[in-house]
Amino acid sequence: MKVYFDACALNRLTDDHDQSRIYDEAKAVERFLGLIASGRAELVASTALRLELSRNRNLSKRSDSLKLLSYAGALFHPDGSTLARATHFERLGYGAFDALHLACAEQTRADILLTTDDRFCKLSLRRVGNATVEALNPLNWFGKGGLP
Numbered sequence: 001m002k003v004y005f006d007a008c009a010l011n012r013l014t015d016d017h018d019q020s021r022i023y024d025e026a027k028a029v030e031r032f033l034g035l036i037a038s039g040r041a042e043l044v045a046s047t048a049l050r051l052e053l054s055r056n057r058n059l060s061k062r063s064d065s066l067k068l069l070s071y072a073g074a075l076f077h078p079d080g081s082t083l084a085r086a087t088h089f090e091r092l093g094y095g096a097f098d099a100l101h102l103a104c105a106e107q108t109r110a111d112i113l114l115t116t117d118d119r120f121c122k123l124s125l126r127r128v129g130n131a132t133v134e135a136l137n138p139l140n141w142f143g144k145g146g147l148p
Contacts, residue, residue, distance in 0.1 A: 004110035006101045007052040014061040028138035045072035046104040105133040
């Protein structure tokens with residue numbers, strides 16, 4: 001199974017865990033990273049994800065998030081067709097980085113795109129843009145009968 005994370009999902013690990021939702025989402029992200037570390041899932045990532053993660057003003061959090069990209073075999077570099085697909089998604093209401101991550105997830109043939117962004121999940125659930133990859137909150141993916 002190929003897994004693509006967006007920046008907000010990876011950043012959950014360094015967010016303040018005082019709120020139960022943030023804590024639970026961070027634990028779900030940790031479960032996915034465990035699946036990746038054990039070889040039961042594969043992390044696919046892109047230079048777009050690296051760019052977004054590198055924009056975090058908190059140097060410690062930025063460093064921690066960027067280190068997670070080492071779990072990916074290689075970083076996908078969006079090409080013209082990926083950028084055109086991202087533009088299509090953005091015109092339909094996805095945020096700029098959300099659109100780019102969704103297009104990259106499609107191009108890498110990811111099975112799932114994980115995000116903690118509710119708006120992104122709702123657009124994906126409604127199949128806006130007919131994306132071939134579903135964007136789900138990590139908690140919801142485990143609830144849909146994903147890997148244990």
